[in-house]
Amino acid sequence: MNWNWDYFWESVPLLLEGLLVTLELTVLGSAVAYVLGLVFALVRRARIPVLSQLMYLFIEVVRSTPLLIQVFIVFYLLWPALGITPSAFVTGVIALGIHYATYTSEVYRAGIEAVPKGQWEAARALSLPRGRVWTGIILPQAVPRVVPALGNYMISMFKETPLLISIGVLDVLNRAKEQGAETFQVIEPYTLAGILFLLISYPSSILVRRLESRVGQL
Amino acid sequence: MSDSTSNIISTILSGLGTTVYATVGGIALTIVLALIAGLAMLSRSRTVRFVSRVYVEGFRGTSEVVQLFWLFFVLPALVGFKLVPLFAGIIVLGLNHGAYGAEIVRGAVQSVPRAQREGAVALSFSPAQRMFRVILPQAVVEMLPPFNNLFIQLMKSTALLYFISAGEITEKGELLRPVYGSQLVLIYGVELLCYLAIAVVITMIMRALERVLARRLGREPPKRERAWARAGAPG
Numbered sequence: 200m201n202w203n204w205d206y207f208w209e210s211v212p213l214l215l216e217g218l219l220v221t222l223e224l225t226v227l228g229s230a231v232a233y234v235l236g237l238v239f240a241l242v243r244r245a246r247i248p249v250l251s252q253l254m255y256l257f258i259e260v261v262r263s264t265p266l267l268i269q270v271f272i273v274f275y276l277l278w279p280a281l282g283i284t285p286s287a288f289v290t291g292v293i294a295l296g297i298h299y300a301t302y303t304s305e306v307y308r309a310g311i312e313a314v315p316k317g318q319w320e321a322a323r324a325l326s327l328p329r330g331r332v333w334t335g336i337i338l339p340q341a342v343p344r345v346v347p348a349l350g351n352y353m354i355s356m357f358k359e360t361p362l363l364i365s366i367g368v369l370d371v372l373n374r375a376k377e378q379g380a381e382t383f384q385v386i387e388p389y390t391l392a393g394i395l396f397l398l399i400s401y402p403s404s405i406l407v408r409r410l411e412s413r414v415g416q417l
Numbered sequence: 418m419s420d421s422t423s424n425i426i427s428t429i430l431s432g433l434g435t436t437v438y439a440t441v442g443g444i445a446l447t448i449v450l451a452l453i454a455g456l457a458m459l460s461r462s463r464t465v466r467f468v469s470r471v472y473v474e475g476f477r478g479t480s481e482v483v484q485l486f487w488l489f490f491v492l493p494a495l496v497g498f499k500l501v502p503l504f505a506g507i508i509v510l511g512l513n514h515g516a517y518g519a520e521i522v523r524g525a526v527q528s529v530p531r532a533q534r535e536g537a538v539a540l541s542f543s544p545a546q547r548m549f550r551v552i553l554p555q556a557v558v559e560m561l562p563p564f565n566n567l568f569i570q571l572m573k574s575t576a577l578l579y580f581i582s583a584g585e586i587t588e589k590g591e592l593l594r595p596v597y598g599s600q601l602v603l604i605y606g607v608e609l610l611c612y613l614a615i616a617v618v619i620t621m622i623m624r625a626l627e628r629v630l631a632r633r634l635g636r637e638p639p640k641r642e643r644a645w646a647r648a649g650a651p652g
Contacts, residue, residue, distance in 0.1 A: 260609065260613060263569060263573070263612065263613050263616040263617075264573065264608075264609045264612040264613060264616075265573040265574070265575075265576030265577075265587065265612060266573070266576075267576040267577060267579060267587055268576060268587055268590070268605060268608055268609065268612070271587075271590075271591070271594075271605065272605050275594065275601060276601045276602065276605060357480075358479070358480040358481065359480070359481075359482075360480075361480050361482035361483055362482050362577060362580075364482070364580075365579070365580070371483075372480070372482060372483055372486065375486075376486075379490070384494075385490050385491055385494055386491050386494050386495060389483070389486055389487050389490060389491045390487065390491065392483050392486075393479045393480075393483050393484070393487055396478065396479045396480045396483055397475070397478040397479050400477075400478045400479070401474060401478040404477070404478070
């Protein structure tokens with residue numbers, strides 16, 4: 200074993216740059232997943248013939264198959280088919296966002312179902328328009344309950360971003376790989392990559408756990 | 418069926434074996450590690466609890482891809498020998514999902530009603546008898562649905578073995594891509610179908626186990642559901 204502390208510290212700035220990319224991917228991917236997940240949940244709930252069933256099928260297929268292949272499909276199949284060439288970063292955000300939207304849609308569904316029946320009945324009794332019922336009554340009660348679950352998905356997304364190395368996104372892991380390829384010393388950068396992940400995801404999961412216990416008291 | 422079509426399908430299917438080995442091996446290691454770490458987290462000894470906590474949080478806190486890179490590229494530099502890709506993959510899949518499984522085991526054991534434990538004490542069972550004859554058989558039934566999700570998660574993670582060239586489905590597909598660029602729909606379609614099929618098989622086995630074990634405990638067996646209707650969470 201030949202651990203070199205100087206080299207370890209030398210790698211820090213480059214990997215921190217990569218970490219910034221990883222965090223951007225996570226935040227933007229989550230934003231897509233949170234919005235799209237709600238859309239998926241509402242489409243499934245709307246019971247529109249064919250469309251709702253197709254939505255269900257789509258969600259199950261995406262949930263049961265690897266994210267890595269979905270990234271390849273978006274990058275090599277979908278973009279050329281649409282005739283556009285977004286960057287690897289954008290591909291990552293979209294693929295992560297769609298993949299995790301299938302999970303968050305289930306979360307929203309559970310949250311919506313947890314809203315007491317009386318709330319629906321009261322809304323009907325007041326003969327509020329449909330849009331108002333959702334935005335004014337149901338969603339404000341459903342969404343806060345599911346915030347911890349959504350937070351958990353953000354953490355798992357954070358830990359899955361390194362697979363975007365496959366299409367060349369310059370995240371933490373790819374920076375570590377670059378560094379290692381340049382100097383033929385892989386121990387320090389890869390170890391540092393692991394430490395950086397732990398430094399972010401462990402405190403975040405404690406935070407989410409705390410949020411969970413607070414929501415549990417609602 | 419044209420030549421290229423059959424070539425594509427047979428090439429992808431040639432990776433199916435590796436994917437299945439990685440899945441089954443990973444699941445076996447996951448079960449062992451989850452049981453050990455899960456029970457260790459409930460131990461009376463502070464040290465045992467601390468060690469299992471470090472394992473669980475360490476693997477849950479770092480990325481699976483990073484763990485794979487570390488084991489495959491760093492370990493040889495440290496200890497001087499390289500693991501066979503499939504073997505390295507199974508170890509990482511097992512270690513990673515074992516950490517998630519440990520929490521499932523811990524939660525399930527804790528959910529067994531107190532009275533069961535007290536009853537076993539009243540019958541003057543030894544602590545080992547109490548665990549293996551009273552607590553665990555009931556806890557296992559609780560563990561099955563979350564383990565089903567975990568195993569499907571693991572199965573999906575086998576695609577990451579692409580990074581260490583283990584020769585599984587995803588890698589086979591990517592080798593085909595430059596050659597059969599006009600047939601990407603077929604390539605990715607076959608890949609997705611393979612993974613879907615394995616996921617459905619895993620769910621079917623777990624559902625069958627659930628019914629058998631529930632009946633053994635004298636409980637109402639769960640209703641038959643569609644094979645891929647599950648409510649779950651990724652790691």
